[in-house]
Amino acid sequence: QSVLTQPPSMSAAPGQKVTISCSGSISNIGNNYVSWYQQLPGTAPKLLIYDNNKRPSGIPDRFSGSKSGTSATLGITGLQTGDEADYYCGTWDSSLSAGVFGGGTKLTVL
């Protein structure tokens, strides 16, 4: 059971937009920054969003992040087949003094 809650799966058609939610509590998302990671099949996770809404160099602006209260959202516009992957949110939990992740969302682009 993950500390952060994500939908297990989502699907959308190419070209469309999808939003992936990540729900937590005051001790994690509420008081800390959220990051998002993309994991393509058979590869290591890759940083997509950090500090709630910032994109590392090289990440297209089709990817966006936001946070409100104890929830965060990853948005992906102009979906491409290459976006099929597992997406994870992560943050720090101040009560646990530990890093925590969501259970991951498998995105299918069909």
Added chain:
Amino acid sequence: QVQLQESGPGLVKPSETLSLTCTVSGGSISSYYWSWIRQPAGKGLEWIGRIYSSGSTNYNPSLKSRVTMSVDTSKNQFSLKLSSVTAADTAVYYCARVRGYCNGDNCYSYFDSWGQGTLVTVSS
């Protein structure tokens, strides 16, 4: 661009100790936190812990009694030891660099560079 590479035995017997090393290249290990994260097959990511270049650590409460992390700045390496392993510890183990900062109990951090991962199987 910093690169990380995990190394260690791919097979560990039950009740023994899993030992992995992460070698950092293309940058200094100093002045950063470094983490271990694992992923059982078909499952999500689990944070194991982090170590600062000075040696201070934080561990996942669920693993704390079995985890030891260390750092060797002269070799630009940090290591993970997980004792008394069982089949439930079978996973791909990743090392990662932590960016950001902490302010009191809160940490504004993320993992910006990851190793490719190494599969560790616990079996007799």
